[in-house]
Amino acid sequence: MRRLASWLGRVLLLRLLLGVLVAASLGFLVATLVKLSGDYAQAGSLRGLWQAEWRGGQALRDVLGSGVFQFLFLVVGWSAYARLRLRELGQLRLRRSEQKYRSIINHAGEAIFLLDGQGRVLEWNKKSEDLFHQPRRNVLGRPLQEVVPELHLDMAQIFADVAKARRGLAYEVTVPQEGAAPRLLSLIFTTILPGSGPLAEREMTHVVIARDITSEKQFESRLSETEKLVGIGQLAAGIAHQLNTPLGAILLSAQMLEESAHNEDEQDDIRRIIRQTEQCRGIIKGLLNFARPTGTERGALDLAAIVRDTVYLMEKNLTVAGIEVTVEARTAARVYGNRNELEQVVFNLLVNAMDAMEGSGAGGQVAITIEDGGPGELRLVVADSGPGVPPATRASIFLPFFTTKDYGKGTGLGLSIVARIVHEHGGRIELREQAGPGATFDLWLPRAREGGVQVALIEDGDGDTAIIDLEGMGDGHSTADPCDDRR
Template sequence: MAEATRLERSLTFEFPLRRRGQAEHGEISLTVSPIAGAAGPGGLRGLGRSRSYVVLARDISREKQIETRMSETEKLAGIGQFAAGIAHQLNTPLGSILLSAQMLEEAEDDPDQLEDVQRIIRQTEQCRGIIKGLLNFARPSGQQKGRVMLAEVVRETIFLMEKAVRSQNVKVVLDIEDEGMIFGNRNEVEQVVFNLLANALDALPQGGTVSISIRGGETGEVEMRFSDSGDGIPDADRDRIFLPFFTTKEYGKGTGLGLSIVARIVHEHGGRIELLEGRGARFLMAFPRYRPSRHDTPARPQLALVNDLDDDDDWTDGSDPDARGG
């Protein structure tokens, strides 16, 4: 502001708007323009003379979101093409190695040699798993979108992962204020929830809590917040957490593609994802709400939930204290 008052021209400043405990919430553009030949009643301190100014404030949050989304989409598209090329080149020789190792396993009688062969098989299968992740990351969506109930997808994914949740003594707490009718592809939305929950379980080897909430956003979107009680993400890694192949896990325990696939799917659904500040890993995702007047794609059939969990289930739904499993 002081710089604008010293110059005979307009200056524009951009400021981030933040809320405590949240990532960047928005931005405003502030333009300060001196009025030629106009004198104000009191002037500004330290200027030695009185001047009048026009100050124009404009909300540019949406523009910044679009710019960021386009930049991320272009970056991910380039990485995806590169990854797909590598994956296809590696798939054939790895398949040959795996087949040969499996044949050796069947014919080998020496226990020591057999152990080496089985190690080759395990490592080759791990490489093929990485390649599968590469192809999933690189493959454009192209799948039909329609009406998807976000809360239903969350409940069913938790049900499918119930065994892993119980075995690690993890409690999943749901807070459903909005069933979240969004416009998307159900399989891909399931993949988002699955990857986030799998990451949370990896961060809670000794047990803990995973919290998932769904509610209506301020701009008509559907917001899903996902957090765990783990150690969280170091500040030095926060800017890289959605990059492909970046992982904070031990060697051999992660490909570094889970969160990048999550980010790609969210962006392809016209949504956004943010890493929030606070204890543990905390994510905010916002999806476009389904609107029949705009989204006329026929809805795909919804899968029925199976409600046969016991009273001592390790997950609760804050939207209905008496509900068991949906």
């Protein structure tokens, strides 16, 4: 307020001085004209007036020596100084205003940039530099489509839509990334009309707020899949037995028909029925395994023995596929868990490796290693020689129903079941980043304590599971229910 009052005072003073200047100038002009008219009457002609007044310099000396002229000279000088000073103050105020709004934009939590009517960049904040990996000095004055060509935006159409709507409009754009999954960006366009704000005094300006919503969309997708799984669990439990009974009858009848087939063509048709029936039963089993409650019968187990037994059960399928499996235990491999669930983990990882190497036609290798995973943990490493996992699908590899297989060859539940079981055992699973072919899965599982131990399984509201060792009494192991009042 003080600065505004000072500025208004200077403006009023300047106007007062200008008024005095005009009045004094008019008075001096009138006095000069009166004097010249009297001198003209005495001289009788303009020539005589010139010789009497101006040629002798008397009139000029009178003008220059008069107090009025000196006053006018001071007023004109002060007026010029005041105008220059006001101009400097205005420029300073403009620079401060620009610095203020630029500071606000740079400290914003979102990427914000300004465009002119032709889509050229007028301003580019720090978050924009981070989001698009383009420094401000390289983008100012350039068209947005030239700065970020991967956006593929029709700027003219967007500006027309925003102007027609008379409000901000949001657009979602998928931006591909080399060697990584594509990003999903949200762009909100808003138009500032000429004269409606300090940023758009001369021409139309467009404000764009950009945000990376990839993680939000992934969370929404996972939430949707979770809701879907709830329905699947309720549905699967109700229809599993109803479907398995007729499927079992169909399978048994087809096997009996295969034995009594009269020719090779009939046997091929019957085998096709058997394969399709077994596939249907496998789908139902996968749904039941995914939706069934977590097993609570857990104890100390030899992880190496579980791995070798599972490989032995799959030996025929592995041999037919031309896949060689090696198992190496580099440390004592006793874990605490449920045997059936851990067998299912190894089984699904081997099936995943077999499917990955199936198309090569040349077989492959799977190396399973058990080693120390840190304090209180074992690490199970399953590495195959398949084509590997593309970067674009790495983030979705453990999501339910996500599959890269052809239609009918998989439900997309195998790796999600593995991740769920490992998580419920208090462990974790990761897909290792590596260059070249092959995929490597690292699983960390809790070690089993030697001797008697009592274990409580704690699960919070977020689904996180913790394994707490309690002081045991006697031999063996037991599972404690935290909600049991008798404990």
